[in-house]
Amino acid sequence: MTDKKNQVSRRQFLNYTLTGVGGFMGAAMIAPMVGFAVDPLLKGEKETDFVYVMDVDEITNEPQRKTFSTDQVDGWYESQAEHTAWIFRTEEDEILALSPVCTHLGCVVDWNSNEEYPDQFYCPCHDGRYNKLGENLPNTPPTEPLHAYEYRIEDGKLLLGKAKSRKGA
Structure with a gap:
């Protein structure tokens, strides 16, 4: 006999899967933009060139x-x-x-x-x-x-x- 309380329904499984995939895709789109904006700040200023x-x-x-x-x-x-x-x-x-x-x-x-x-x-x-x-x-x-x-x-x-x-x- 299976315990129905611990089972994940088909609807919950699809909801979790689509939320995870959507979050991963959103992060993949935003990460390059954040890197593009932050990279010049991380380079720092070099010594004065003479x-x-x-x-x-x-x-x-x-x-x-x-x-x-x-x-x-x-x-x-x-x-x-x-x-x-x-x-x-x-x-x-x-x-x-x-x-x-x-x-x-x-x-x-x-x-x-x-x-x-x-x-x-x-x-x-x-x-x-x-x-x-x-x-x-x-x-x-x-x-x-x-x-x-x-x-x-x-x-x-x-x-x-x-x-x-x-x-x-």
């Missing part, structure tokens, strides 16, 4: 515009990003590499390009002005100094990293 720009003995007291490229990764897309720096030696013989991006609205500044404001970094978009050290001048639109690139010197070569804010410089 890129060769010029030889140290080429650096003068007059700002020189130098262009260099860095590797850029957006998710899974890898490309080359082009950057520009104004590089020179200060009166204290320190090397300074300034970003040409105006801190007011992100326009590009140029060195000694305006006859009215000689020996200054000038932003033609909104009359932003900076002195030779990249410090914003009073009563002009920029609210902070030009950002400066991190740098290293190795074997007589100047390597630049990321541009950092110099608030209060």
